[in-house]
Amino acid sequence: MGMFNMSGVKDAKVVSNSFLKAGIHDVIFKSIDKSETMNAIELRFEAVDGSGIHIERIWEPRSAERTQSQFGANPSEQEQFMCKIKQVIDALDPALSKRLETDGDKFQAPDFDSFVKLLKKYLDKSVGTQTQIKLVPTNGNYVGFPTFIASLTKEGVLYMKTRVIGEGLTLNAKEATAIENAKNAKPTAMKPTNDGELDDLKADFNDVNDDEDVADDFAKMPF
C-alpha cells in the first residue's frame, strides 16, 4: 500500500476525550479488558456522535453470601456481578446469550482472571457493536451503570430490577431524579454571618479603601 492512501483512515473520526455524563447514551462498544491496576473488568464505550467516552468498571465480587437488611434478604455481590455480566452479554452478543440459556453451566471459570479471559474471548468479536448504556451518578463526580441491578423476591428468587445496557433503555423515577439532582447540583452555600460579627473587620477595610486616605498616601510619596 502506498504511503498516500486514504483507505487506512477512512473510518477514523474525532472523538472527544471527555467522559459521558449521566443519562442514556447511544454508544459503540470498543473494548473489554481486565484493569491493569484494579481487580475489575473495564468495558470501554464511545458515543456514536463522538461526544465522549465511558469506561465502565465492573468490580470482582468479594462474596457469594446474600446479606440481610431490615427489608429482607439482598442478592450477594457475586449475583449482582453476574447479573451485570449477563446484561452485557445480552446486549453485545445475543447469540452467546441464547446459548447461555441452555448451556449456562459451561460458561464458568476457576478465578476472576480466567473469567475475564473467557468473557474477552467472546466479546472481542462484538467490538464495534452499537447499543445504549445507562449512566447514573455514583460516588463523587463519577457516573456509571446503576450499582445494584438485581433484587430478590419474597421467595428468594433473583430478578433484575433495571436494564443498564441494550436497546430501548428507560429510566425509572429514582434514576431520573438522581440524574437531575446531579445536573442541578451547586456548591454548598456559605453560612450567613451573624449580625455584627465582622463589623470591626469591615470598618478596617473601609479605612483602607477610603479615596481621600489613598490620595494622602500618594501625596506623602517622595516621587
Place this chain on the structure above:
Amino acid sequence: MLQISFNFDELTKAVTNIKVVTVSSKLDSFNLPLIELDKNKLVLSTKAIELLELKIDDRVAINYEIKDGKYIPIISKATDFIDENAGNKLKSNCCISFRGEQRQFLSQFGSCFILKLVNNKFQMLPYNIEPKNNQINNFLNFNNYGNV
C-alpha cells in the same frame, strides 16, 4: 371495568350477597385514553386501561425515555420494564397508588396525560381537560412538545 363484591362465611363456606357493579372512571366522560395524576394516585380512564391491556392487580409502572435531552414519560405493565415488582397494582376503581419520588417527578410534566403509541410504547403526553388550567400549556412550551 367490573367490581364484584360478596359476603363469605368461613364456617359454612357460603357465598351470599354477590354484587356486580360497573365502575367507571371519572375521566370516562371524555372517551379518551386519559390518565390523571391525583394527590396520591393515578386515575386511568377505561379507554386507557383497554389500550394498555390491563387487568385488576396488574402492576403498572412509569419510566422515562430521553429524546433530544428531554424526558418522555412511558407507561406500561411493570414486566415490560424488566422489573416485575416496579410500580403499583391497578385497583378495581381504576386507580393506581402513586406517591413519593415517582409522583414528584411525574408532576413536573403536568397533571393530566393522554396516551400515544410511539414505537410500541405508550407515551404520556400532557393533555388539557380544563381549558382554564394553563399549567399544561406551560409544560408544552417548556418541553417543546408541540400541540397534542
